[in-house]
Amino acid sequence: DTGVSQNPRHKITKRGQNVTFRCDPISEHNRLYWYRQTLGQGPEFLTYFQNEAQLEKSRLLSDRFSAERPKGSFSTLEIQRTEQGDSAMYLCASSLAAGLSGELFFGEGSRLTVL
Amino acid sequence: QKEVEQDPGPLSVPEGAIVSLNCTYSNSAFQYFMWYRQYSRKGPELLMYTYSSGNKEDGRFTAQVDKSSKYISLFIRDSQPSDSATYLCAMSVNYGQNFVFGPGTRLSVLP
Numbered sequence: 475d476t477g478v479s480q481n482p483r484h485k486i487t488k489r490g491q492n493v494t495f496r497c498d499p500i501s502e503h504n505r506l507y508w509y510r511q512t513l514g515q516g517p518e519f520l521t522y523f524q525n526e527a528q529l530e531k532s533r534l535l536s537d538r539f540s541a542e543r544p545k546g547s548f549s550t551l552e553i554q555r556t557e558q559g560d561s562a563m564y565l566c567a568s569s570l571a572a573g574l575s576g577e578l579f580f581g582e583g584s585r586l587t588v589l
Numbered sequence: 590q591k592e593v594e595q596d597p598g599p600l601s602v603p604e605g606a607i608v609s610l611n612c613t614y615s616n617s618a619f620q621y622f623m624w625y626r627q628y629s630r631k632g633p634e635l636l637m638y639t640y641s642s643g644n645k646e647d648g649r650f651t652a653q654v655d656k657s658s659k660y661i662s663l664f665i666r667d668s669q670p671s672d673s674a675t676y677l678c679a680m681s682v683n684y685g686q687n688f689v690f691g692p693g694t695r696l697s698v699l700p
Binding site: 478507509514515516517518519522530532565577578579580581583584585 | 593595596597606623625627630632633634635638667677686687688690691692
């Protein structure tokens with residue numbers, strides 16, 4: 475399977491703990507996006523990378539959130555000192571920066587439950 | 590007012606019906622429009638992608654964009670129970686940048 479891969483699929487943690495999610499994009503895609511989705515809502519943009527450069531960050535991305543894409547391949551999203559309001563599905567998507575179109579291809583998501 | 594609005598449904602139709610799903614938006618700068626299908630507890634799956642105004646057809650699916658009215662539509666012909674899912678519209682101003690999603694419309698196609 476050469477789609478977008480996310481790990482872990484589900485993480486349960488206690489409030490105050492740190493969590494990290496990993497995303498492996500489609501191999502030839504140079505853009506990578508993180509979105510957050512809560513029940514009954516559409517995905518909300520958090521941040522995106524072109525290669526290793528983080529080009530845009532949402533105001534939703536508080537100081538407790540940090541994302542990296544060290545070699546322009548996989549990406550990690552870390553949430554420090556988790557709060558119950560962080561409980562959501564964290565979705566990763568990738569796309570080509572150039573080409574016929576800029577469609578986003580999503581992974582299956584990483585579901586976070588903060589107790 | 591949210592930037593992108595959708596009727597959340599649920600919308601229930603009999604198998605074989607034509608389904609019309611719609612989004613309205615407030616930002617006239619949006620140029621790129623997508624429709625996604627999302628099954629429960631799965632990631633969104635791209636259905637249609639259109640640029641600017643006009644129609645695009647792919648099998649049973651037709652996407653329409655009316656930029657003058659800030660209104661986009663997705664039509665599903667000969668709907669099937671397997672089409673039961675949440676349908677999300679998404680749009681962006683610039684190529685490949687931040688896409689803004691609607692809240693989604695939940696569709697049920699009854700056999």
